[in-house]
Amino acid sequence: MPKTDYDEFAEAYSADNEVNLLNGHYERPAMVSLAGEVSGRRVLDVGCGSGPLMAALRDKGAIVSGFDLSASMLELAHRRLGEDADLTVADLAKPLPYDDAAFDDVVGSLVLHYLKDWTEPLAELRRVLKPGGRLILSLNHPFVYTALNPDGEYFDIAEFSFDAEHAGRTVVYTIWHRPLQAMSDAFTAAGFRISVISEPPISVDTPPELRPPNMLHPARFISFVFFVLEAC
Secondary structure (H helix, E strand, O other), rough: OOOHHHOOOOOHHHHHHHOHHHHHHHHHHHHHHHOOOOOEEEEEEEOOOHHHHHHHHHHHOEEEEEOOOHHHHHHHHHHOOOOOOOEEEEEHHHHHOOOOEEEEEEEEHHHHHOOOOOOHHHHHHHHEEEEEEEEEEEEHHHHHHHHHHOOOOOOOOOEEEEEEEEEOOOEEEEEOOOHHHHHHHHHOOEEEEEEEOOOOOOOOOHHHHHOOOOOOOOOOOOOEEEEEEEEE
């Protein structure tokens, strides 16, 4: 599982996640939009962190469950969602503590790219989904690897690290790059059909001071890529 240990900076990450450009005004609004109408649907949040996506989907009527490797993150999620929230410490790299076909949808925000091998994790996510259920994912855009590593080879599957700042604290993230075709092949091999690939704009309510000054397009930049997959 990830070398990035969220227990070490859970409070700082959670506070920044609420309001920053990448999470608060780009990734999370895009995930909520892709999920669409979820009222009455059972939704599992993979790597749920402190629960902001779970809260947004619950507000839209979803019946939400979530798991994360970080116990500190789940403490924050309980504060947000209530002590009776269905939250579990679990590892995506290991068998998941859920029944077969337990969920209508699974959402995974910026989590799968922490793993080198997607075979078993995707098999587990397919197992817990009902036939025809959706797996909605956000991942580091493969373009980012070559942008940050000019000597890197796009078609490799390669581990790399980068720094990010959360509430004044610098954190080193270590994730795995894979090209778009490797992503597609892994999804297909696990029994999913790609229904949507999205490179969305930032949220329309993004404050002017958060918009990158060098954006070539007034609402778009490349950071993440989003998928909606259907369980075959």
